[in-house]
Every structure is written in C-alpha cells, then in structure tokens.
Amino acid sequence: MTHFGVTLSQFIMEEQRRFPEATGNFTLLLNDIAVSCKMIAAAVQKGQLANVLGATDNENCQGETQQILDVIANELFIKNNANRGHVAAMASEEMDDVFNIPENVPRGNYLLIFDPLDGSSNIDINGPIGTIFSILKTDKKNPTEEDFLQEGTKQVCAGYCLYGSATMMVLTIGYGTHGFTLDPAIGEFILTHPNMQIPSSTAEYAINQANRNLWEPPMRKYIDECDLGVEGPRKKKFTMRWVGAMVMDIHRLIQRGGLFAYPMDSSLTEKGGRLRLMYEANPMAFLVEQAGGIASTGYERILDLAPEKLHQRVPVIMGSTDEMKIILDNHKAFAKEAGKEFTHQCKSYA
Ligand code: F6P
Numbered sequence: 201m202t203h204f205g206v207t208l209s210q211f212i213m214e215e216q217r218r219f220p221e222a223t224g225n226f227t228l229l230l231n232d233i234a235v236s237c238k239m240i241a242a243a244v245q246k247g248q249l250a251n252v253l254g255a256t257d258n259e260n261c262q263g264e265t266q267q268i269l270d271v272i273a274n275e276l277f278i279k280n281n282a283n284r285g286h287v288a289a290m291a292s293e294e295m296d297d298v299f300n301i302p303e304n305v306p307r308g309n310y311l312l313i314f315d316p317l318d319g320s321s322n323i324d325i326n327g328p329i330g331t332i333f334s335i336l337k338t339d340k341k342n343p344t345e346e347d348f349l350q351e352g353t354k355q356v357c358a359g360y361c362l363y364g365s366a367t368m369m370v371l372t373i374g375y376g377t378h379g380f381t382l383d384p385a386i387g388e389f390i391l392t393h394p395n396m397q398i399p400s401s402t403a404e405y406a407i408n409q410a411n412r413n414l415w416e417p418p419m420r421k422y423i424d425e426c427d428l429g430v431e432g433p434r435k436k437k438f439t440m441r442w443v444g445a446m447v448m449d450i451h452r453l454i455q456r457g458g459l460f461a462y463p464m465d466s467s468l469t470e471k472g473g474r475l476r477l478m479y480e481a482n483p484m485a486f487l488v489e490q491a492g493g494i495a496s497t498g499y500e501r502i503l504d505l506a507p508e509k510l511h512q513r514v515p516v517i518m519g520s521t522d523e524m525k526i527i528l529d530n531h532k533a534f535a536k537e538a539g540k541e542f543t544h545q546c547k548s549y550a
Pocket of ligand 1: 320321445449462
C-alpha cells in the first residue's frame with residue numbers, strides 16, 4: 201500500500217524556508233544524493249541476479265579489498281553529483297584523494313564526503329548495509345584535502361541510507377534527526393520517523409566482543425559490569441547485538457536506544473582507531489547528538505575533533521545518554537590516573 205505523506209524533497213524544500221538566503225542548491229544536492237541512494241538500493245536488491253556480489257581484485261587506500269558493490273556505489277555517487285553544479289569537490293572511503301570536479305563544469309559551495317557502502321562484509325551474506333554522507337561548505341573553487349578538514353560541528357548536513365528489510369534515509373540538517381522510508385511503489389522517500397529521539401536509558405550494547413582483551417580499561421570495566429547482569433553493580437540484564445555494519449548498529453540505537461562502540465584497542469594504536477572520522481564518525485555523531493544522544497572517543501567529543509587527514513581513524517563510542525555518562529566517567533577517572541587528557545564536553549555531559 202502506498203503511504204501518503206511528506207516526501208523527502210517536500211521536507212527539504214520546507215526546511216529551506218529556515219534559511220531565507222538559500223539559493224536552492226542544497227535542496228538540489230540532497231535530491232541528487234537521494235537519487236544515488238535509490239540507485240544503490242536497486243543494485244543491492246537485485247544481488248546476485250545482477251552479478252553485483254563478490255570482491256574485485258583491487259584494494260582501497262586503507263588496504264581493504266574493494267567489493268564490486270563498493271565500486272558501483274562510489275561510481276553512482278560520483279556520476280550523480282559531479283556535473284550538477286552543487287558540489288565544489290567530493291571525497292570518499294573508496295578514493296585515495298579528493299575528487300575534483302571536471303574543468304568547464306559549474307561548481308557549487310558544498311563538499312560532499314561519503315562512505316558509499318558501509319558494512320561491506322555483509323554484502324555477500326545478504327545482510328544490512330548502508331551509505332553514509334556528510335556535507336560541508338567551502339568558498340574555494342578548487343578545494344583540496346585541507347578544505348575538507350573541518351570539525352564535525354561545521355557539517356551542514358549528515359545522513360545515512362540503510363539498505364535493510366526496507367530502505368531508509370535518516371538525516372539531519374541541525375534541526376533534529378528525521379527518518380524517511382523508500383516507498384518502492386512510487387520510488388519516493390516518505391517521512392515516516394520525524395524527530396527521532398534516542399531513549400536515554402537502555403540495556404543493549406553493540407561492540408565486537410572478540411576484541412575485549414585489547415580494549416582500554418575504562419571500556420572493559422563498563423562492559424564487564426554490564427555482563428554481570430542483575431547480580432552486578434548495574435542491577436539489570438544487558439543484551440549484546442553486533443551486525444557488523446555501523447549504519448545498522450547505529451540505526452537500531454537511534455530507534456530504540458543502545459550503545460555502539462568501536463573503542464581504541466591495543467591493535468589499533470598506530471592507526472588511531474578503526475572507524476573513519478570524516479565519513480563515519482562525524483556524520484553519525486551529528487545524527488546521534490541531534491537525536492538526543494552522546495558521541496565521544498571516550499576522551500573527546502567527536503564533533504569537536506580537529507581533523508588531520510581525510511582518511512583519519514578514531515575511536516567511536518555513542519548512544520543513549522545514561523550509559524554514555526557512565527562510560528565517560530570511567531574514561532575521566534582513567535585519564536586522571538594515567539595522566540591523559542579528558543576534554544569531552546557537550547550539553548548532555550557538562
Ligand atoms: O567500515 C567499518 C565497518 O564495516 C563498520 O560498519 C562496522 O561497524 C565495523 O567495520 C565492523 O568491524 P569488525 O569487522 O571488527 O566487526
């Protein structure tokens with residue numbers, strides 16, 4: 201049955217009224233992003249029927265084998281956005297360097313940075329996967345990597361598209377986090393989850409438990425206390441969920457509360473963490489904060505980090521405020537003992 205409601209385009213046009221100086225370019229850019237995601241959703245849904253599963257022979261700049269769908273999703277984003285005149289440059293997980301808009305093509309004021317297909321290890325098992333994107337502004341006509349290196353607080357928009365049992369786009373432009381479901385009958389994203397709010401209390405966490413022995417003490421203390429259940433200090437029974445696709449694990453916590461963590465561990469020290477700041481941690485932190493949650497490295501608010509590199513990795517811990525406060529207190533106490541800096545401050549954790 202077709203659901204009659206506000207479409208994503210109608211929603212963005214309404215939101216544009218908040219900015220009387222708006223030219224309409226941002227609205228058009230979001231439209232192009234939505235079209236790209238619909239095309240990716242179509243490829244994902246055909247799966248092996250369209251020969252899109254499996255790996256390529258290439259590695260991306262992070263040393264990860266590119267899946268066929270990683271490449272298709274990246275190309276769709278580039279093709280749908282490069283010639284439209286709204287972006288000044290693009291960058292993605294699948295490209296070593298910044299993608300410059302071809303000469304003679306009009307360019308706009310936006311920088312688009314994205315992870316075309318998050319959760320690649322789920323592709324071949326028909327598990328949930330997604331696209332994550334972040335939009336920044338620039339006044340440069342030929343931006344370089346440096347122009348992308350802006351704090352997460354400077355994002356004008358962040359979102360993800362989840363290719364799950366239904367396809368959903370969740371986004372924020374700084375006025376709440378809103379969810380849209382793709383109605384396949386009419387090919388439109390319809391506003392189904394306005395103003396999503398993360399419940400502050402939860403008894404569910406998502407973390408790769410196999411890394412337990414490698415985590416820093418504050419994270420291990422938190423999970424150990426959860427695992428003691430009703431008998432332990434938390435006096436409640438916790439559940440663990442790990443889909444292995446950040447988009448899905450974060451979507452679950454935005455919908456019903458919870459915690460998502462890929463914290464620092466001793467195997468990641470040199471890399472700086474597991475997840476990428478610019479196109480994973482920052483957009484998700486913006487969405488989580490706008491839905492009332494907290495997002496941190498354990499020591500610093502993610503959105504306050506000053507990026508150093510396009511493909512920089514960081515520790516990520518985000519979710520329901522009650523749990524995040526306990527985790528941040530653990531890190532604060534550990535930082536004091538270990539002579540480390542603790543600077544996390546946000547409106548829910550002063
Ligand atoms: O991009 C990284 C990613 O696929 C995330 O989506 C996911 O949360 C994580 O890696 C899974 O990591 P692991 O393979 O350690 O479970």
